[in-house]
Structures are given as C-alpha cells and as structure tokens.
Amino acid sequence: MTALAEPRLIAASQAEERVPEAVGLIHLVIPACNEQGGILAAMRSVEAQSVQPYRRIVMSDNSTDATVELARSRPGWEVWESVGNTGRKGGALNQVWERLNPELQDSDFLVTMDADTILDPHFLETAQAKFHASRESLGGVCANFTGLPLQSALGVLQTMEYARAERITRSRRGFAPILAGAATMFSVAALRAVHRSRGRLYEPVLTEDYELSLALRVHGYETLAPRACRAQTELMPTVRMLWAQRLRWYRGAFECLRTYRLRRGVRSDMAWLAFSLWAAATRWLFIAAIAYTVLTVGQVSFTPWLLLLFALAAAIRAIQVQALGWKYMLAAGLLVEELYYAIFLETVLWRAFYLAAVKRGDATW
C-alpha cells in the first residue's frame, strides 16, 4: 500500500492518548475529490452532531480545486491527501483504512460520508445506539436519504424516488441491501473480517459501497438503515448528470454481481435486477404494441381488468410518497410524469447491463 502524506492538522483532543472506553470510538472520514462546493456544509453537519466523533478526517483524493484549503480552515479536522491513488474513491478509502487500522479496536466504528451529504444532527448517536442494541452480526448502519432542495420536475421525481426507497426499507424491517457510501457507520470488527479475507477493504469498482455491502453480507453481517438514521444528499440537477450517476450505479451493481454470482446473501439482488430488466422490456413491448395497434387498427381499447390494474398501481404509487404530502401523492397517482421517469431509468438500466456485459474493463467514473 502506498505511503500516505502526513496529516496536516491534528485537533488537540485527538492528539491525546486514547482512553479505553466501553463504548467504541467513532472515526469519521469524508473522501473528497474536487468538492469545494459542498465540503464545508458536510463538515459543519459533522460538527453539529449530538455525539462527536473521536477523529474527523477529510481525505482529499487528487483534488485540484480549493477542497484542501477549505477543509483545513475548520478546526478539529485532520486533512489528509491520497498519494498515487488510481483506484477512485475506494482507493482513497483504502489508504485511510491502512493508516487507521493499526490504531483501531474491534469495538470502534468507522463512518464514511460523501462531501455532498448533510448528516442529520443525531445520525452518529442513533447509528451507534443501533449497534449497541444489536447483535455482533451487525456490520453497518446507513442513513435513509432525502434530497437537498432542487426546484425542478427532476427534483420532484428524485425526491419521490428516495421516499419510496425509504418506504421499501421499512417494509424490509430496516434491511438495506446497500450501505450507501454517502453516510454509513461500519463496525470495525466487520471491516476487519472483510479485510482479512482479501487483503484490502475496498475493491477498485464503480460502486465500491455496494461491493463492500455485498462482501459484508457474504461474511454473514447484517446491513441496516434504521428509520431514525437520516441524511440529506445532493440530487442531480440535469438529465445528463442523472444519467451519468445512475449509469455508474447500475453498471457497478451488474459488475459486482457478476463477480459474486449466486453466492448466499446475494441471490435476491440478482433476482431483483433480472426482474427489473424483464419488467422494463415488457413495458417497452407494451408501448410498442399500443403504437402498432393505433397505427394499423386506428384505435386501442383495454380490458376493464387492465384498467383496474392501472388504477391499483396508481394508488400504490401515491401511497408510497404519502410522507411528502398531497401534491406529491397527486403527481405520483397521475402516473404520467413518473412513466417518463421510469422509462428513463429503465433505459439507463439496460444500457448499464449492455456495458457490463459487453464493454468489460473500460468503465470510467
């Protein structure tokens, strides 16, 4: 592993000798690459936590903007810089891990968060409490996310998507298939189990957080997103940016699952993605069939049963965004805007599947 630069700033409290405690210490890391726009807000959200981390670290990875200078302007933070990293965010986090690991105890916690994430003031407290209330098999606790304000149709659609994701998590009794790198508290013992098995913590993949989640699950650890753990994250302001983000997520997921194949704890993810591909293809066939019928016959009619199914689907979609208020419920119930959005996401999904299957090894961040 490449040597790291010396920390530029060490808080006075962190320079003191570690005092053994019954409660594990929290070590928080923000990996950041050219994040001058959001880094300070993310750091302030950490400083406002009801339980303060033992160490607060910003790991700048090949930043060429003012990220490092801004991070150094806040007292109580260590600012590190990656050295020779070509492994994206996972590579930078591996360098952090190599440096921190000798100082950590199994009872400690490692928190990773993105530089465009705003933690709820009680995130660390509630996540740590979840660990103390759970069995040793708990590997990580991540946040339920809401979007930072974005006044556009795209913002509304993404907001509804995040609300649905939270609702789904609640239906799974808090189980989170992915510990989102945007805000997760890990058990150091669990991370060490993964590290021991393969010699590094993060793999050099597009979605290093999903891959690590899979690794933890394969090792028998639980991954949760308790309702009380909350954070806000940036929404994509343009279609192009949303396309790029989702393409990375979906392609990363396909590539990770290709590596893990049908191992226990992973099969449900694979089944769900396969079904999503099938559902997307069916929807497109349906739309193509309607277009073909209209063009050849001149009209199209649906059976009452199909219309009933549409009505039921509309009602469910509205209920899923109940927490956002009636305006969102109305938008969801009308289905039209969300149909565009669904078709967009499904197109990205198929594109990602194609890239993962055909264009192996040329993925870009």
Add this chain to the structure above:
Amino acid sequence: MFTTSPTFFLATIAIVVAIMFTVGMNVLWALFALTLIVTTAVAIWRTIPRAER
C-alpha cells in the same frame, strides 16, 4: 437513446418488432398484464411498514 451504440439500438428495435410479429398481440398483452400483476403485488408487499429488527 443508445447514442453511442447504434447497433445495439437497431438490434433492440428489430427484436421488439420480431417478437411482436412472432408471438402476436394477445400474448404481449398477457405478458404485460402478468408482469404488471407481479410488480403491483411486490409494490403492495413493499409498501407495508414492518417492525424494525
């Protein structure tokens, strides 16, 4: 759509048209209805909150 993969895009269109002509409209409706039933059932199941573990 598929701007960097015209072959993939054209192949997709060809497959869609071929499926439509091969299986016929009734089968397509049935396939779509079946998928909609399954997705709706999954959506209902995933809308019900359950006690956190």
